[in-house]
Structure formats: structure tokens, C-alpha cells
Amino acid sequence: xxxxxxxxxALLGAGSVGSQVARLLLEHSDExxxxxxxxxxxxxxxxxxxxxxxxxxxxxxxxTTQADELIAGADIVIELMGGMEPARTHIxxxxxxxADVVTGNKxxxxxxxxxxxxxxxxxxxxxxxxxxxxxxxxxVRPLRDSxxxxxxxxIFGIVNGSTNYILDRMDRDGxxxxxxxxxxxxxxxxxxxxxxxxxxxxxxxxxxxxxxxxFHTPVSIDDVYRExxxxxxxxxxxxxxxxxxxxxxxxxxERMITSSKAPDAGAVTADGDAISVRVYPALISREHPLASxxxxxxxxxxxxxxxGPLMFYGAGAGGIQTASAVLGDVVSAAxxxxxxxxxxxxxxxxxxxxxxxxxxTTRYHITIEVADQPGVLATVAGILxxxxxxxxxxEQKAVVDAEGTxxxxxxxxxxxxxxxxxxxxxxxxxxxxxxxxxVLRVEGAA
Numbered sequence: 001x002x003x004x005x006x007x008x009x010a011l012l013g014a015g016s017v018g019s020q021v022a023r024l025l026l027e028h029s030d031e032x033x034x035x036x037x038x039x040x041x042x043x044x045x046x047x048x049x050x051x052x053x054x055x056x057x058x059x060x061x062x063x064t065t066q067a068d069e070l071i072a073g074a075d076i077v078i079e080l081m082g083g084m085e086p087a088r089t090h091i092x093x094x095x096x097x098x099a100d101v102v103t104g105n106k107x108x109x110x111x112x113x114x115x116x117x118x119x120x121x122x123x124x125x126x127x128x129x130x131x132x133x134x135x136x137x138x139x140v141r142p143l144r145d146s147x148x149x150x151x152x153x154x155i156f157g158i159v160n161g162s163t164n165y166i167l168d169r170m171d172r173d174g175x176x177x178x179x180x181x182x183x184x185x186x187x188x189x190x191x192x193x194x195x196x197x198x199x200x201x202x203x204x205x206x207x208x209x210x211x212x213x214x215f216h217t218p219v220s221i222d223d224v225y226r227e228x229x230x231x232x233x234x235x236x237x238x239x240x241x242x243x244x245x246x247x248x249x250x251x252x253x254e255r256m257i258t259s260s261k262a263p264d265a266g267a268v269t270a271d272g273d274a275i276s277v278r279v280y281p282a283l284i285s286r287e288h289p290l291a292s293x294x295x296x297x298x299x300x301x302x303x304x305x306x307x308g309p310l311m312f313y314g315a316g317a318g319g320i321q322t323a324s325a326v327l328g329d330v331v332s333a334a335x336x337x338x339x340x341x342x343x344x345x346x347x348x349x350x351x352x353x354x355x356x357x358x359x360x361t362t363r364y365h366i367t368i369e370v371a372d373q374p375g376v377l378a379t380v381a382g383i384l385x386x387x388x389x390x391x392x393x394x395e396q397k398a399v400v401d402a403e404g405t406x407x408x409x410x411x412x413x414x415x416x417x418x419x420x421x422x423x424x425x426x427x428x429x430x431x432x433x434x435x436x437x438x439v440l441r442v443e444g445a446a
Contacts (some may be wrong), residue, residue, distance in 0.1 A: 004033055007334055008043040010074035010099075012067070012090055013081040016319035017104060017131070018045070019056040021078060021326050026059075032327070036334035044070045046081075046090075055319060072097055076333050078326060079103040080131075088112055095119040095127070100333040102326055104131030110205035110221040113212065126336065128329035133206045134159055134298040136321035137314040138328070143213040143302070151305040152214040155253040156443060159206040161296035161316035162189040162197040163229050163249040167281075168294050170237045171246055177233060189296055189317075199228035200249065203279045207251035210300070211277040214253055216350035219277055225357040227280035236438045239367065239409065243395075245283040246291045250443055253277050256355055274355045280441060283365055288444040358418035363392070363442040365411050368427055369434040372406040376432045380408065383430065387423045389415045405434055411442070 011022055025032065025042045033039045044064045064070055067090055071077055077094035079101060081087045087108055094101050096119065103109070109116070109132055120127045130140045134157075143152070158164045162184055169180040181198070184190050189197075196202045204224040211219040229249050240247050254276045284291055289311050293299040298316030303309050315321040370376045377394070384391055390413040397407035412420065428436050 006039040007075040018080040020323035102329040106132040110208040131325035157300035211253040225278040
């Protein structure tokens, strides 16, 4: 019998995901060897504190605080520390030594991804990151490999389980935003800094990664238009429910094709393509598959030219779930080592321009409180008409207070974002408008 080659694996970080990765590497070593073609030897685990309590009891002899020595002797380095530094420095050191890297560090990839991919290309190594987007859901490899011969037109979905849990509890149980956020905090759904979730930073990092893959274009976190869920209220959730919608924090990555370049349309490529990458709370029909994504789950909807619509659904977080994605990348890296040859680099040759949010075409639902008097509706309609925004629906609610105020809910047809924003500003300036109480975009099928 041919003796299997042994590959040394260095694990950087032993948090909720890292500790589960270590456990699975140790407990399932025979199965992983069969699948990868090599014995995967856990050479060591880099930790900050040797005595800290961990989710899994790990062999003390594997724990170390010495990164350089551990990385230098590894064939595969798994980075699960998070943050920018020292994770970036450790990954670069691993790549320079010729090791393949597996990481779940979405923030680092969304900021320094091109630098890391270039370092890997220089030595023929790979950077794999299935765990960086949507936890256990296999979405990176399908975009990178399975759909590499197709043309991705659009990706949109729920990539932050914490905000989905909050919005779902508000929708299904009638909770206020404060009540839902407190429960999410108690359950450990929110990051230590909750603004990363609530203000959309986490989702924007993942959107940058997905857009880079889908459109073969380097996209950084700074290229992503971002809004969080701080403005979403229980009243907005209830109004959406009555209208047949649900509110979700969506990441939207879209290929925009224009047949000609208008004077103010911005830069486009020779064939007219550009891309838009954005994150915001949006209305989606309750009949759309994404509307049925409940709790802390994630789902990514991919629309491609040949394959058509595809949906990827599952747990978006959790130590053991995310460890599954990490180990999938480890097995792939091990197979490459056994087969030989250089790693497959990132494809960013398309280098499509990124369209500003103002040039994106979308639809709005605008809720305004107006004076309950004759002529108001005509005045409001005139404002929309002046800015080239077509009204799709208008609903007038009952008088909401003794001051003679009524509520109008206006649904628009598709229009450019800058025209819609200008319309909202003009409505706010009207004497007959008490307030614009909510503005939400509409995504999904019309």
C-alpha cells in the first residue's frame, strides 16, 4: 500500500469557529485523509492566551503564541483570527513561504483582497475563503468554479443573519426594533460591536467579495453603497406586511448593461457593462423565495445568463456550521498539494467600472404624512411628474390624528435613484407634507 503524504496544517485562532475546526481535524483525521489524499496533521494552534477557556477542549501541546515558527513549517495555514492585523501579516508570511491559505476573514478580504491574491499568484499558492460569506452555505466555490463559464447578471440576498433575525422577529411577532435587538444580543447573534451588523458593514464586506467573484472585478468595501436597519420601525414593518411585502437587509450586486452612453451616465466599458454593489433594507414580495428566509439564516439568489435563477440557502453563522466551509477549503487545498501545479488565481480581468448609487435604477415605496385637505394628492403627483418619476400605486390611509393628517403610500415605477432622491427632498419641502415617514426601495420581481 502506498503511504500517504502528510501535510502540516497551522491554525491561527481558536474562537468559536477555530476550536471546531481543530476538533474536526483531530476527530475526523482518517476521513479527511481519504477525501484529500493526504494526512492532515494539525501542527499547532496560534492563540493569544494559552490558559483561556474555549468552546472545545484542545490538546495543550498544540497551543502556541509563536506565530512565525508555526507558519514557517506549514503547508496549509487556516486564518480564523479576524480583524486586519496581525491577520494580514500572518497571511502574507504564509503565502511567501508557499503555503496555501484558508480564511474566513471577510473584513480583511474586502479591504486587502487584491494584495493577498497577488501575493498568492507570485508563488503559485491559493487563498480560499468559502467561510467568509454566508457561513456554511457553499456560494464562493459555485461562483468561482461552477459558474465560471456563465455570465452572472445579478446577485442579491440576505448575508447577515443577525439583522435577518431582528427584522424577522419584528415581522412575525410584532416586536419593536429595540425588543428584537435585545433578544438578538442575548442570543449572541450580534457582533461585539453591534454597529457592524446593524449599520450594514458586515453585509457590505460580503457584498464586495461576492461582486468581485461574480463580475471578475476588484471590488472593495469602499465601493459598496451601504445603509443599515436603524431607520426601520415597527410601523414600517406592519405597513409592509399589509401591502404584501417583507423588509429584509439585502446585498445587491448587479451587472448594468447600457446600449449607449448618456452624457451623464458615467464610465462604461466598450460593451456597455458596469456594475452596482449596494446594501440596504428593502421591500421584497412575500411570494419571493427570499421572503421565507427566517431567523438567523442566510440566502443568496443568483441570476445568470445561461443557468437562470439559483438560490443558495442555509445557516449563515455558527461555529460548527462555518467550520464545515473551512474544512471544505482545506480538503481542496490538500488535493492541490497532492496533484501538484500552481494554484488558480482570482479572475479580475474584466475590471468593470462601478456605478454610483445615483445612477442605479430602482423602485420606491414612499410613505408621507400630509394635510388632509383638497388638492394635496394633485400637488404630490405634480412633484413626482416634474422629476420624471412615474406613480405606480397610491394608497390613502385613514386620518391618523386630530390635526387632520392623512397618510399617503406611493409606489413608483422604476426610475434612477438620483431622480427618486430628488423627489423625496422636494416632497419634504412641501407645506402640505408633515413628514416623509419612510422611504424603502423595492427589490425582486416586479
